[in-house]
Amino acid sequence: MASKKYLLLAGLLCFIFSSAFSQSVGSSYDVKDTTLIPSKRMPLHSQFLEGSYNFPAKPRNQWEVGFSLGTFNISGDVPTRFTFPSFALHVRKALGYIFSLRMQYLYGSGKGQSWQAAANYYKNTAWQNNGYVAPVLMGDATLTSNVVRYFNSQTLAPLTAITQIDPIFYNYKTVTQDLGVQGVITLNQIRFHKSKTSFVAYLFGGIGATIYETKVNALNDAGAKYNFRNIFAAAYPERKQALDALKDLMDDSYETPAENASNRRPKFAGSTLRPSGTVGAGMAFKLSNKLNLALEDRITIVKDDLLDGQRWQEAAVGDPVMTADNDSYNYLSIGLNINLGKKAVEPLWWLNPLDYAYSEIRNPRLMRLPKPVLPDSDGDGVTDQFDQEQTPQGCPVNSHGITLDTDGDGIPDCKDKELITPTYCQPADADGIGKCPCPDSSCFPKPVIVGGGSCAEKLGQLPSVTFAKGNSLDDDAKAALSTVASRMRNNAGCKVVVIGYCSSNKKEQQLSWDHVNAVITYLVEKEGISQDRLIFNYGQEGGDCNTVDLQAAEADDSRPNTVPAPHPNLRKN
Secondary structure: OHHHHHHHHHHHHHHHHHHHOOOOOOOOOOOOOHHHOOHHHHHHHHHHHHOOOOOOOOOOEOEEEEEEEEEEEEEOOOOEEOOOOEEEEEEEEEOOOOEEEEEEEEEEEEEEEOOOOEOOOOOOHHHHOOOOOOEEEEEEEOOOOEEEEEEEOOOOOEOOOHHHOOOEOOEEEEEEEEEEEEEEEEOOOOOOOOOOOOEEEEEEEEEEEEEEEEEEOOEOOOOOEOOOOOOOOOOHHHHHHHHHHHHHHOOOOOOEEOOOOHHHOOEEOOEEEEEEEEEEEEEEEEOOOOEEEEEEEEEEEEOOOOOOOOOEOOOOOOOOOEOOOOOEEEEEEEEEEEEEOOOOEOOHHHOOOHHHHHHHHHOOOOOOOOOOOOOOOOOOOOOOOOOOOOOOOOOOEOOOOOEOOOOOOOOOOOOOOOOOOOHHHOOEOOOOOEOOOOOOHHHOOOOOOOOOOOHHHHHOOOOOEEOOOOOOOOHHHHHHHHHHHHHHHHOOOOOEEEEEEOOOOHHHHHHHHHHHHHHHHHHHHOOOOOHHHEEEEEEEOOOOOOEEEEEEOOOOOOOOOOOOOOOHHHOOO
């Protein structure tokens, strides 16, 4: 039967561990939720929310109410037996994230049975008063002799043979109740590498009061004493045979009150009352934010040696002395705990006080952050992180921080007195004014072949087009494209590559295509440039996503002038 109980206990433990570790941890509470803060702590919390105090107020937390079942065993002079179930009830309240207080009531029923025979029991009233014969040591001392004799504890007649003594086997059944207050210290809920935990370990200790009543099975169902003479006085290896024989011999009545301190003991409800101290350890496994399972072991120390109804040694035959140690009892249990309370967070021992600090660092909500300052040493509107050159004050630049040179004559627009200098009039002087050739050959000592050289030389450096928003061309972009169209009209044999950037995702690929398409469409529809002179090149790397560069094509460049949209569903009109 005992083995089946152990198997049941092992099965329950497996269920606890499998259930607990399958649960999600959950998230902490919102420190901005003022409904969780008691009114007496609201002034402090208001200072925290306003930024004048660094710490949030402690939130209102729930009460824990628990019920447990377990085994109750007494550590005393008589070997204990496995007994199940006993039970306990408790309420617990957190005073902080580590420390909490718990009030617990325990009802325990324990049994014990010795497997070794005893004979030195005449001072034990439970056996002596039921007619069992034990030896009593009495002496007759004179000046010349000291005669020691053993007498029958019932009749006080001299004992002449050991067979006149009744051997007994100590046993007991004790019903214990205690009520105590314990301080509980949680060991592991402060976590540095996760928000919360689904498992907590704890230690506890406290004081209380214990009442108990112990009885002995000294008589059979007919009211007569047992004859233990045929029970083998076993050594430890043979204890099972002795216990089986005692089980066959004895009933389960426990009819005789065990020895007690009589009228020298405090009582409550007819039972012995003693102060007690409790220590223990446990671990709890979260099933949800409301439920958890606890595995716990507690030891209770009572200043009393009669919890098991026995306090006499076998030494000094006929004149027993008391054993040296008091009794204690142990309660090993499995419990179900429930959190109760509205407008309150979980009990604080389940919360990690570091959770708010780490969350605020990662995603600031109440933190006071300085406004970012991005340096722009030349004041051109492009931060130094992306600025490719130092620009003179007041000069317009492109998205790379490079001074604009619309006509590509090498003179920045801010210093160019002739903003659009035809290519055939270049190179220009220091003021950006070109030197155009005479309209006929009479100005030259020999004929000039207009248009000689490569297209890169003929067209020069072409301006870039920047899109401020969407795919629309602003006035600056249209002016730049007019310059490009003018150069292309003056060099009919040259093609231009229209280059768009970025392709890391579908959105960027389509946006690059839209920008290139907008530039080519404008040159074809507004400036009258033939589309077969424009090479469509999008999705390149090394440039700004909102910028389109134009450059002269090589003579043998045969890339297409039209390309289908890569992701038409993402097109922006």
